[in-house]
Amino acid sequence: MDQTSTLEKVLRRVAISLVILFFMFPIFWIVLMSFQTNETILRVPPSIVFEPTLSNYVALITGRLETQAGTLEVNFMSNLWNSLFLSAGSVAVGLILGIPAAYAFGRIKFRGSEDIAFTLLSFRFAPPLLVLLPLTIYFQKIGLADTYFGLIWVYQLIVLPLILWIVRGYFEDIPADIEYAYRIAGHSWFSTFRKVALPLAMPGIAAAGLLAFIFAWNNFIFALVLASADKQPVTVGALAFVTASGIQYGQVAAGIVLSILPTLALALYAQRYLVEGLSLGAVKG
Amino acid sequence: MSIQLSDVRKSFTNDLVLDGVSLDIPTGETLVLFGPSGAGKTVLLRLIAGVIDPDGGRIIVNGADMEGVVPEDRGIGMAFQNFALFPHMDAHANIASPLTARRETRSGIKARVKEVATLLKIDHVLAHRPMELSNGQKQRTALGRALAAEPSILLLDDPLRNVDAKLRFEMRLELPRLLKEQNATVIFVTQDYKEAMALGDRIAVMGDSGIVQIGTPEEIYLRPSSTRIARLFGDPTINLLDVVPEIGAHGPIIQLSGREIAISGSYAGAVGQACSLGIRPEAIHFVEPGAPGAFPVEIEAETPLNEKTVTLAATRNNREILVSRPSGAPGPDRGSAHVAFDMGNALLFDLATGARMIGTDAPANEMSK
Structure with a gap:
């Protein structure tokens, strides 16, 4: 044996x-x-x-x-900064919009809530390029093309459904009684959301935020079509290494190593929120 | 504060849970909601707490209609069956949560939490989070949270359900004193008839989407309004024998094992109807063969419990009855014997509907012996 x-x-x-x-x-x-x-x-x-x-x-x-x-x-460093700014900005906006929406979808059953939630998810069904072509024309008309604001807006197509659907599940997993108990103790619904629902959904929010950041960071096509050189992230900027005299493999590799670092740092930071158990011991058990 | 419910209705999708419930609970009373699971006890509590809204009817607390009043403004303390503690806060913060809502001073909150925790004997675990607490400690923390702000209305949703037998017994003894000290109006939900009888000033029995009987524990036990309620209270359960009352020489009688046994003259109206005779095991006694009302039985089995002995006996018509006597009281344990019914404690129910027949001379709230 x-x-x-x-x-x-x-x-x-x-x-x-x-x-x-x-x-x-x-x-x-x-x-x-x-x-x-x-x-x-x-x-x-x-x-x-x-x-x-x-x-x-x-x-x-x-x-x-x-x-x-x-x-x-090559303006790799500014590309790196663009990536950081676009991804962090998109995730921040996505969290600000997505968490309250996820809470509403998870907790309040209103007419058409399922349909709206599904529509938001369906943004991800269409091939990005198909969405991008009409968007480019709109964006040029209203002056949003080649702006950080416009890009972060379009990035919501990637991050918002992701955050919404992941965080919603976490909100749904919190026993409603825990929130009722806090209300009955005399706290307003907003304070209940802030002091009970948010902390208990934190592992989900951290996971969704991290995942959304990675998706935004790795996005290529949106920025390629909608941004000019000074707004481009590393994914698009790396094209610059394909030069007339050949591909600069060394620089490409160094660029990849540098562009892995921020995501790696974020993942290590988010880890402590990811491992924290959800409602362990909250109800009988 | 008093609570009045009038014609409160609630259904979930197509499931009618409460169909016109009306209740009047005076200030300071402890009312027990008793009934099987799914009877709507918890729903009723939640309606009063305001976390769900009724489809119709009025909920009035101390004279004020609660329609549109949010839970945080109702001044109610509630303990949940599953405790519903805040898992990310320690026991102290859990108990303090009704106090922080009222923006009390830090030292005031601390003192009050300490006081409640000492009362409930959990002052040594205040720094622990719910997952580090035993079930009994969780239950006490949940109770402490409900009591902390000294609410004038306390809703306790089967708080002893998930604790072990020993603690349940202790709490059943302690709770009445605790609740009286609070001087609050209490609604206590339970599925345990002993708990209901021990804690309630009155008991409201729920079933079939509403309250089926309400009365003092004694009334419910001695004068249940139907065979269903009669069976819910008492251990061992009540004996129910199918009988048809007849006219005897001195008034209505029933036939048991070929013997005529007189029943109250007030039941004359039941003569000729198919009935159920309900008699509690402790109202049947072993007697000498010649005693009045005695009839023969064959003893089938005997179960000695600690405080009483329960005997299963068969009548001549092979109907089984349970006889209960205090432990140590003499009685046969096998063979033939004679029993007599204490007919003062016998009840007649309509066999078809299960409803108790009320004798013609009986007042509405008759015979609380």
Whole structure:
């Protein structure tokens, strides 16, 4: 028995290692690439032995890209800032609009509530490009094209349904009696929402916010169509590395590493809210 | 404060829960709502608390119509069956929640919470969150939260349901004193008839979307208005024997095991009707064969409980009856025996409808012996 269980343990570890290796390898490879020049990257056969260089990061941060064809201006750092601003702004607006809406959909059964909630979800059914073409014309007419405001508005198509549907479920999971108890104790409905419903739905809000941030961060097509160079996020900005003299793999890799960092930081920060149990011990049990 | 309900109706989708409930609870009374689950007891409490609205009828608290009055303005304390504690707040904050709503001073709140917690013996766990509390402590915290603001109306929704037997017994003893100290008008919901009898000044029995009988515990126990209510109260349950009253030499009689047994002359109107004779096990006694009203039975089984002994016996017509006697009281445990009914405590019900037949000479609230 002992031997088989040891064997089992070893096999399990090997299996887990393989899975991790499979998923982490591309990221690991990208991190390696970001410390190499294009020549070492394109070496045949590839090797993980190389002399690390920070030139890719320096190029991105200073905004000057040296290629064989000459010096190119890249505004990667401003792209990164745009991504951060657009994603954070969209999630903030999405939370401000989505949480009260989710509470209303979850708690108050009003005429047509299900239909409205479903309509909001259906925004995500259509291929983005199909929505974007008419939107572009509207936006140009009313002067919203190529503005942060306009972009954050369009980003609501991505973040709002997500936040609404995730948070709504969490609100529905809070036993209504807990809120009734707070009302009966003498608190207004708004204070009940703020002091009882919101804290209890916090894990859901954190999860929805994080997910919405990732979706907004990774969005490509909306910004490509609706924004010009100075408003573009990293996803669109990375196209600049496809230059006349070839693809700058090193800089692309360094750009990816830099653009992973904010999401990673946010995920680590949100983790403590994610793990907190919902209504553990609230009712009998 | 007094509570009046008049013709209160409530249904959920197509399910009629309350069909015209009227109630009048004077200030300071403890009214027990008793009935099987699904009878609408909790719904009634919620209507009074204002967290759901009635479809019709009026709810009047201390003379003021509660229509359109939000729950936070009703000045009611409520304890929920499932406790409904705030999981993200410690016991102290839970109990303090009605006080913070009234913007009392920090030190005032602290003192009051301490006082309530000491009364309920949970002052040592005030810093714990609900998930760290035992069921009994949760129940006391929920009760403390309801009591903290000294509301003049207390709604207690089966607060002893989810606690263990020992604590339930203790609380059943403590609660009446606690409630009297509060001097509040109390509505207490329970499914346990002993709890109902122990705590209620009056008991309102609910069933079939409304109140089917309301009265003092004694009235409900001794004069239940139907066989259904009679069966809900009492352990072991009441004996129900199908009989047809006849005219005897000195008035109406019934036949039991071939013996004629006289019933109250006031039941003369029931002669010839199919009836159910209801008699509590403790109103049947083992007697000597020659005693008045004695008839023979065969003993089938005996169950000694701690405080009483319950005997299952069969009559000559093979009808089973339960006989209960205090432990230690002499009685046969097997073979043949004779029993006699204490006919003063016997009730007649209409066999078809189950409704109790009220004798012609009986006042409306007759015979509270």
